[in-house]
Amino acid sequence: MKLYDSLQGSPLFQGLTSDNLLQIIGQTKFTFRKIAAGDTIKNEGEQCNRLALVTCGQAKSVTHADDHGYSIEESVAAPYMLQPECVFGLHTHYTRTFIATKTCDTVEIDKNDLMRISDEFIIFRMNLINYISALSQKATRKLWHPTPADARGRIVYFIKQHCLSPTGPKTMRIKMTRLAQETGTGRRAVSEALNAMQDEKLLTFSRGIIEIPHIEALT
Incomplete structure (x- = not known):
């Protein structure tokens, strides 16, 4: 019944x-894991050949720049799918690291299933098609949003562009000089805006x- 409820809560x-779900449960091999708080659920660069669902608990997503010069952390809560778009396509590896912040239960479904x-x-x-299409459309539209002219606007724009979710707490680890470089503003202007x-x-x-604390409050 717990597995039934978990699948029912997933967008896919x-x-x-009910009969469809019971048929899927009866014919599919599921892999269950319990992840202790502080342990890694999935690592950036790890092969993604299964659909992984966090069915209980809380975790955080950590995404790094390609050169690992900065990163952003976001909270995710069950029920949550871990990058289902990475199961298919040219690059089938996780692009984020997921770490349990509270004890998490996960269930995984093999790609063949x-x-x-x-x-x-x-x-x-x-x-599945709609979910992946929505991700693609959101990513494409981000490229065409106008860049603000002032330092504060550019900083907010830069942070929001790198978030998975438009709400909730975020932690960005970035040096002020790198933030100035990424936003095309001076270090002093960045410092004044942050202050x-x-x-x-x-x-x-x-x-x-x-x-x-609340990314949606930044304007």
């Missing part, structure tokens, strides 16, 4: 009937760490 299984379920249930296939936002209690920063 939305719209399937995903293909079989997709063949047998058109609703599942459409959910102003800190005075407004929108964020805190020190020693290359920017803590944002």
Whole structure:
């Protein structure tokens, strides 16, 4: 029953009937794991040949720049799918690291089983296509958003562009000189903008760490 509820809460299984879900559960081999707080669920660069679902608990996603010059951390809570778009395509490796912040239960479905379920249930296939299409469309549109002219706007724009979710707490680890470089502004302007936002209690920063309690509050 717990597995049934977990699948029912996943976007990929939305719209399937109870009989459909019971049939999938009866015909599919699932891999279950319990991850202790502080342990890694998936590593950046790890092969992604299974669909992994966090069915219980909380975790954080850590995404690094290609040169590991900066990173951003975000909270994720169950039920949550770990990069299902990485199961398919040219590069089938995780691009983020997921770490349990509270004890997590996960369930994984092999790629071959995903293909079989997709063949047998058109609703599942459409959910998968729609999910990956939505990710692609959001990523494409980000490239065309106008870049703000002022330093504060550029900093907020830069941070939001690198977030998975438009809400919730975020932690960005980046040196001020790198932030100035990435936003095309001067170091002094970056410092003044960060101080102003800190005075407004929108964020805190020190020693290359920017803590944002509510990203949606940044404008």
